[in-house]
Amino acid sequence: MTGPRRLRPARTLLLVTLGPLLLALAGLIHPHGLSAATSHRWVQLHIVLLPVFPLLAVGFFVLLRERPRADLPGVATIVAWVCACVYAAGYTGLDAVAGIAAGTVAGQPGDPVELRRLVLALYDTADRLGHVAVYAFLVAVLAGTIALVSRHGPRVMPGTVVLLLAGYSFIDSHIFSPRGVQTMLAIGAGFALWTWAASPKRG
Helix, strand or coil: CCCCCCCCHHHHHHHHHHHHHHHHHHHHHCCCCCCCCCHHHHHHHHHHHCCCHHHHHHHHHHHCCCCCCCCHHHHHHHHHHHHHHHHHHHHHHHHHHHHHHHHHHHCCCCCHHHHHHHHHHHHHHHHHHHHHHHHHHHHHHHHHHHHHHHHHHHHHHHHHHHHHHHHHHHHHHCCCCCHHHHHHHHHHHHHHHHHHHHCHHHC
C-alpha cells in the first residue's frame, strides 16, 4: 500500500496561509466601531467572511493529514482535528452573531439606547462563542505540535511558539487593525514555519 499523496510544498503553503492572509486583508477595511453609519458595511463584510474564518483551521488538516495511528501522536492528531472543527464552528457563530446580527440591529430605526442594549447583548453571546473557538484553536496547536514533533522533530517548535502567541492575541484582537491584522499575519507565519518543518526536503 502506498501512503497518502504528498502535496507540493508551494501548494501546502498556499492552503495553510490563504485564510490568515484573507483575514488580514479584511482587517484593513474592517470598521473600528459599529454604528448606524457603519452598520451596512459591517454586515456585508461579515457575510463575506462567513466562509473565511473557518479557513484558519485548514492548516491542521493539511499538515496532519496522515492516517492517525493508535499511539499518542495519533490521538493528538484526532484531538487537533476535533479542536480545529470546534474553532471553525465557534468563530463562524461569532461572525454571525457579532457581525451579521449585531450589524443588522444597529442599522434599524428606533431608540438608540435600546438598540445599543440589544447590540451589547449580542456581543456578549458572540464573545463567549469566540473565546471557546480561540481556546480550541490553541489546544489544536498544542495537539498538532505533539503529532508533528513525532514525525519531524523539534524543528516544528518555532512555528508552535508563533501560533501560540498569535492565538493568545486572537482572544481579544479579532481582526481589527492594527493588532488583529498582525495576529492574522502571525498565524500565517506560524503555519508557514510548520510547513517548512514538515517539508520532505527538511528530512
